[in-house]
Amino acid sequence: MKGLGVLCWGGLAGLALGACAAQDRPFGFPTANRALLESGGGPRFFVGTAGKPWTSGMYGYVRSEGLQFHEGIDIRYLERDSKGEPKDPIRAVADGVVVYVNAKPSLSNYGCYLILAHRVEGIEIYSLYAHLREVRPGLRPGAAVRAGETVGVMGRTANTRSVISKERAHLHLELCLRLTDQYAAWHRQRDPGQRNDHGDWNGQSLIGIDPAAVYRAQAAQGAGFSLLRLIQAQTEVCRVLVRGRDLGWARRYPQLVAANPAATREGVAGYELVLNPHGLPYRVIPRSAGELRGRGVMSVVSVVEAEASRPGWRKLVVRRGGVWQVSAAGERFFDLLRFKSP
Numbered sequence: 001m002k003g004l005g006v007l008c009w010g011g012l013a014g015l016a017l018g019a020c021a022a023q024d025r026p027f028g029f030p031t032a033n034r035a036l037l038e039s040g041g042g043p044r045f046f047v048g049t050a051g052k053p054w055t056s057g058m059y060g061y062v063r064s065e066g067l068q069f070h071e072g073i074d075i076r077y078l079e080r081d082s083k084g085e086p087k088d089p090i091r092a093v094a095d096g097v098v099v100y101v102n103a104k105p106s107l108s109n110y111g112c113y114l115i116l117a118h119r120v121e122g123i124e125i126y127s128l129y130a131h132l133r134e135v136r137p138g139l140r141p142g143a144a145v146r147a148g149e150t151v152g153v154m155g156r157t158a159n160t161r162s163v164i165s166k167e168r169a170h171l172h173l174e175l176c177l178r179l180t181d182q183y184a185a186w187h188r189q190r191d192p193g194q195r196n197d198h199g200d201w202n203g204q205s206l207i208g209i210d211p212a213a214v215y216r217a218q219a220a221q222g223a224g225f226s227l228l229r230l231i232q233a234q235t236e237v238c239r240v241l242v243r244g245r246d247l248g249w250a251r252r253y254p255q256l257v258a259a260n261p262a263a264t265r266e267g268v269a270g271y272e273l274v275l276n277p278h279g280l281p282y283r284v285i286p287r288s289a290g291e292l293r294g295r296g297v298m299s300v301v302s303v304v305e306a307e308a309s310r311p312g313w314r315k316l317v318v319r320r321g322g323v324w325q326v327s328a329a330g331e332r333f334f335d336l337l338r339f340k341s342p
């Protein structure tokens, strides 16, 4: 418990330190803006897209009438310099290691951005900080950072045609799991000739969970908070079976793999993926060859109709002629998950 005093420096009593630390663990806020946890604080915490309410800065299907997905949260600036530019220091949300820096805003709609890798409860999780003015000079992949350490400065960078106005200045924060560590090889094979400016750290290799849900759960549950439990409590939309003995996702996230005596006995021939509305395979069930009989390389096991009838979810499966099938987007997604570089 030695580090707590450092995190909450300035606290007066041990009691205050404890309360503060519980809220900041395992994830601290990336800026001084903590209005998310205040009642009615939403408008002071989130920034909406141009001309839209603040709720469009939340995570999820919050854009284009609920059809467009926002993979992170947009956190409003608190500080400006004499030119009106945001200058909030950006802090690492947890102890971690730098894995990627994009210092060229023209290469991404995220502008200048940074990705850190963390291990929380043994789970490999990534934080991504986008639209930065700059990443802290000298901070390069491989560098270790401590929770709360300054890693950059808030900015308004992006390569999109519409610029982020000073009034809408924000940090785009993501908390992600990693779908594949072989994105670059998959891209070369699947989309030959098409540019991939970010190698294995292309945005498609990561899948975001809701950071606001994490902060709220931490605040509500204190020391009882569990990232694993939060991931396991996602809403099921559908299940898809993919063939293959070796699934990188199952190896990387053994915490999400369920026990199946048949597969243990006869050997694993494929995996049943339980997906949330954004396609996060938050539960994985190994399946034996016998259990896969008659199934293709990827096939739909089941769909929760009540969830699938909502407008906003990732259509990795579609109904054709009354039968649920893997969609074109789903084929790419599951192919990426199954991919192993030769």
Ligand SMILES: [Zn+2]
Residues within 6 Å of the ligand: 070, 072, 073, 074, 172, 173
């Ligand atoms: Zn955003």
